Amino acid sequence: MRYTLSITEDLNDRLKNAVFGMVGCEGAAYVVCGVATLTDEIRLLARDIIPVCDEHYLLRQSRRLSIDGRSFVPVAKRAKFEKEAILFVHSHPEDSPHFSNYDDEEDPKLMAFFNARTGQTPHGSLLCLPPDRLKGRIWTTTGWQLIERIRVIGNRFRFFDFDTSKPPLPEFYDRQVRAFGPEIQYLLRRLHVGVVGAGGTGSATVEQLARLGVRVISIFDGKSLATSNVTRVHGATLADAGTPKAVVQETHIKNLGLGTEPYVHSRPITDEDIAKHLRGCDVVFGCTDNHLSRSILTRLALFYLIPVIDMAVKVHSEQQVIRGVWGRVTTLLPGEACLFCHETINPDIIRAETLSVTQREHELAEEYITELATDEPAVITFTTAVAAQAVNELLHRLTGFMGAERTSSEVLLQFHNSRIRTNRMTPKPDCYCQQIQHWGRGDSRNFLGLTW
Numbered sequence: 040m041r042y043t044l045s046i047t048e049d050l051n052d053r054l055k056n057a058v059f060g061m062v063g064c065e066g067a068a069y070v071v072c073g074v075a076t077l078t079d080e081i082r083l084l085a086r087d088i089i090p091v092c093d094e095h096y097l098l099r100q101s102r103r104l105s106i107d108g109r110s111f112v113p114v115a116k117r118a119k120f121e122k123e124a125i126l127f128v129h130s131h132p133e134d135s136p137h138f139s140n141y142d143d144e145e146d147p148k149l150m151a152f153f154n155a156r157t158g159q160t161p162h163g164s165l166l167c168l169p170p171d172r173l174k175g176r177i178w179t180t181t182g183w184q185l186i187e188r189i190r191v192i193g194n195r196f197r198f199f200d201f202d203t204s205k206p207p208l209p210e211f212y213d214r215q216v217r218a219f220g221p222e223i224q225y226l227l228r229r230l231h232v233g234v235v236g237a238g239g240t241g242s243a244t245v246e247q248l249a250r251l252g253v254r255v256i257s258i259f260d261g262k263s264l265a266t267s268n269v270t271r272v273h274g275a276t277l278a279d280a281g282t283p284k285a286v287v288q289e290t291h292i293k294n295l296g297l298g299t300e301p302y303v304h305s306r307p308i309t310d311e312d313i314a315k316h317l318r319g320c321d322v323v324f325g326c327t328d329n330h331l332s333r334s335i336l337t338r339l340a341l342f343y344l345i346p347v348i349d350m351a352v353k354v355h356s357e358q359q360v361i362r363g364v365w366g367r368v369t370t371l372l373p374g375e376a377c378l379f380c381h382e383t384i385n386p387d388i389i390r391a392e393t394l395s396v397t398q399r400e401h402e403l404a405e406e407y408i409t410e411l412a413t414d415e416p417a418v419i420t421f422t423t424a425v426a427a428q429a430v431n432e433l434l435h436r437l438t439g440f441m442g443a444e445r446t447s448s449e450v451l452l453q454f455h456n457s458r459i460r461t462n463r464m465t466p467k468p469d470c471y472c473q474q475i476q477h478w479g480r481g482d483s484r485n486f487l488g489l490t491w
């Protein structure tokens with residue numbers, strides 16, 4: 040079993056303030072986390088930071104800390120009630136980048152206390168190293184196990200991996216390494232990226248991710264390829280008609296020979312057991328054309344702290360003449376305006392999408408709902424351009440190549456008048472995405488807080 044941790048930039052900043060608050064002295068705090076239990080990974084999802092308050096330090100020196108039990112009793116109480124995992128965090132000076140012998144003696148006692156008080160595991164400890172490196176371990180029945188990956192997500196996506204081995208990079212990445220440097224190439228190699236929808240934008244996204252060097256790509260699409268898709272689905276041939284779209288992508292990227300490992304889900308993410316596979320991704324691209332799937336991705340970003348880069352294309356034609364072409368790329372994260380805030384998706388259409396055929400016909404006849412959009416005009420140049428913009432958003436969050444001041448979370452393309460605009464909308468205070476009790480909730484009785 041592999042342990043990992045995800046934390047938002049905002050919580051990570053609060054953590055740094057808590058533990059580095061007194062210059063020259065170590066500092067401590069607790070991170071309380073939701074948990075996602077996957078088949079090969081237990082993912083801790085930071086929900087809140089609880090600093091150790093001044094009066095609870097029995098000793099606070101440059102290389103030693105001692106904390107009063109009154110500090111951690113209420114933390115254990117909260118964790119038990121909320122079914123959370125606890126990470127005890129403390130800082131070390133720069134020249135002491137490892138857990139000390141003293142930590143190795145003291146931490147297990149604290150872990151035993153947390154296990155006994157909460158009646159659940161996992162709990163662990165984190166080390167904060169200046170300026171902002173994190174290192175962690177989980178206390179298990181067989182002793183310590185290292186946290187293999189720590190994801191810090193926000194304006195930038197950063198990944199701290201325990202395994203920093205760097206086998207020689209294949210020569211075919213040479214031109215990319217010249218652009219971004221080898222570190223990004225290694226990082227892309229270690230990412231697991233999900234792509235929901237394997238049509239026009241989805242296939243263009245998969246194509247670019249595979250060629251960039253992302254090793255693990257999970258592809259989700261419940262539909263089969265139609266001949267009318269071939270004009271814009273990368274990697275598809277007319278002979279593929281009738282094959283599940285996700286399988287078309289799998290075959291294609293395997294044929295590239297770049298060592299990509301595709302995982303294919305040929306059912307829609309509106310099935311709970313399929314949607315649960317999204318929990319294992321580091322980043323997800325939303326390339327679907329329906330509101331219900333987009334609402335699921337909106338919640339995924341909140342509950343599991345997984346960034347979702349959602350995209351869409353709209354071609355408006357009248358009597359077969361293009362009047363306008365719009366593209367949209369929106370990055371979803373806790374704290375950013377969601378697709379409901381942007382009014383990109385709406386509850387009435389989501390409801391209409393979930394009706395059975397007979398219910399829908401009835402409601403259409405009664406004019407309770409309007410006709411759902413189907414067979415919209417689509418052209419490969421637009422779908423591919425929007426997918427490229429979306430993948431560039433990922434590259435920016437990984438490398439920062441668009442500059443530190445670039446904080447927008449949405450890009451709007453207007454192909455018909457050669458315009459690109461960006462925005463960072465303030466979330467609507469009464470929107471579901473602002474209910475912070477859901478952020479980092481992880482697994483719960485109702486997956487994503489939905490009735491499936």
Ligand SMILES: [Zn+2]
Nearest residue numbers: 131138139142
């Ligand atoms: Zn220490």
Ligand SMILES: [Zn+2]
Nearest residue numbers: 377380470472
């Ligand atoms: Zn919202």
